[in-house]
Amino acid sequence: MQQSSGRKIGQWALVVGFLALAVAGSAYALEWNLQPAVTKIADDVHDLHEYVMALIVVIFVGVFGVMFYSVFAHRKAPGRKAANFHENTTVEIIWTLIPLLILVVIAWPATRAVIAQKDTTNSDMTIKVTGYQWKWGYDYLKGEGEGISFVSQLSTPRDQIEGNAPKGEHYLLEVDNEVIVPVGKKVRILTTAADVIHSWGVPAFAAKQDAIPGFIRDLHFRATKVGVYRGQCVELCGKEHGFMPIVVRVVSAADYTAWVGEQKKKIAASADDPTKTYTLDELKARGEKVYTANCVACHQANGKGTPPAFPPLDGSKIANGPKGPHLDIVINGKQGTAMAAFGKQLNDTEIAAVVTYERNAWGNKTGEAIQPAEIRPLRK
Ligand SMILES: [Cu+2]
Numbered sequence: 406m407q408q409s410s411g412r413k414i415g416q417w418a419l420v421v422g423f424l425a426l427a428v429a430g431s432a433y434a435l436e437w438n439l440q441p442a443v444t445k446i447a448d449d450v451h452d453l454h455e456y457v458m459a460l461i462v463v464i465f466v467g468v469f470g471v472m473f474y475s476v477f478a479h480r481k482a483p484g485r486k487a488a489n490f491h492e493n494t495t496v497e498i499i500w501t502l503i504p505l506l507i508l509v510v511i512a513w514p515a516t517r518a519v520i521a522q523k524d525t526t527n528s529d530m531t532i533k534v535t536g537y538q539w540k541w542g543y544d545y546l547k548g549e550g551e552g553i554s555f556v557s558q559l560s561t562p563r564d565q566i567e568g569n570a571p572k573g574e575h576y577l578l579e580v581d582n583e584v585i586v587p588v589g590k591k592v593r594i595l596t597t598a599a600d601v602i603h604s605w606g607v608p609a610f611a612a613k614q615d616a617i618p619g620f621i622r623d624l625h626f627r628a629t630k631v632g633v634y635r636g637q638c639v640e641l642c643g644k645e646h647g648f649m650p651i652v653v654r655v656v657s658a659a660d661y662t663a664w665v666g667e668q669k670k671k672i673a674a675s676a677d678d679p680t681k682t683y684t685l686d687e688l689k690a691r692g693e694k695v696y697t698a699n700c701v702a703c704h705q706a707n708g709k710g711t712p713p714a715f716p717p718l719d720g721s722k723i724a725n726g727p728k729g730p731h732l733d734i735v736i737n738g739k740q741g742t743a744m745a746a747f748g749k750q751l752n753d754t755e756i757a758a759v760v761t762y763e764r765n766a767w768g769n770k771t772g773e774a775i776q777p778a779e780i781r782p783l784r785k
Contacts, residue, residue: 443610444626447611453518528592528593529591531546531592531593531595532593533594533595534594534605535597536598536602536649537600540649541558541605543584548590557582559648561576577650584654585664586655587655591625594624596617596622597620599618600642601618601642602618605638609634610628632654637650691762695751699751703715708766719768753781
């Protein structure tokens with residue numbers, strides 16, 4: 406007797422402890438709800454969430470009510486004989502039908518929401534999103550902004566990440582180049598990736614889709630409110646997975662047009678004119694940049710390469726011989742080796758510049774300037 410009442414007190418203490426924890430927990434996490442919805446779909450998802458939640462509460466109270474009542478009312482007393490009942494067809498039919506009904510009333514609206522979420526037809530504009538370790542590339546493919554493309558990277562200072570500076574308001578949720586879209590327009594996003602699987606998602610839009618190398622998936626959203634909405638890569642993609650946020654800035658139609666105009670001007674200003682003639686020094690300076698961005702990983706900044714895998718360019722027969730074979734290997738690559746066909750990645754000016762640089766850097770002194778106009782005829 407003594408022992409069992411002690412155990413009872415212990416059990417009650419446990420229950421009270423859990424309740425206290427739950428209350429304290431929810432008071433602490435004041436922002437317990439989903440992010441405010443900014444699209445019709447997100448609205449539907451919230452409604453669905455609340456509806457299912459209510460349903461679950463009813464089921465919870467029903468099931469646990471019966472259970473606790475049974476435990477209490479039919480608890481075992483000394484000498485009591487247990488009731489013995491089997492195979493009650495009515496009860497079996499009821500307990501099959503009720504869950505079936507519950508499933509239907511959940512599945513019906515849920516399926517409708519999922520179908521609406523997947524319907525990417527009739528979009529006003531299309532943006533391709535490419536996941537990289539660890540940043541996002543954006544290419545505006547259809548609509549007013551067609552031709553705009555940029556890379557968007559985390560802009561939180563390293564000091565904050567390493568704990569040497571106080572954390573900012575949008576810690577790890579801020580980027581250098583935001584995705585700009587107009588309010589009220591249906592935006593279709595194509596997702597893909599260049600290395601491993603990433604996933605593009607913005608909770609306020611209820612929009613999320615894996616970005617898979619070699620595949621194109623799509624999603625859409627139509628933002629109803631101007632504002633800045635933040636998301637993150639939501640597929641574990643390696644060491645900096647938590648450092649590739651997504652920031653979408655929804656602006657008015659007029660602001661969007663202005664932004665597009667600005668971007669187009671920038672593109673025009675930075676475009677290379679493939680018919681222009683440059684001096685040797687101009688080509689070398691530009692070529693060094695192209696080389697640093699595209700070639701140092703294998704051939705090294707000092708041109709010595711890492712033989713035998715990656716040959717040195719300093720003193721190489723190709724970089725010091727006739728320009729034909731040199732241009733050929735850079736434009737077309739070398740099949741079966743790591744030397745890629747850079748003709749697909751670089752424009753005429755960049756190829757002319759990098760080859761000129763290689764022919765005049767380190768110990769290489771051909772004194773030869775290769776002009777962009779020479780590249781076009783060599784492209785296949
Ligand atoms: Cu990722």
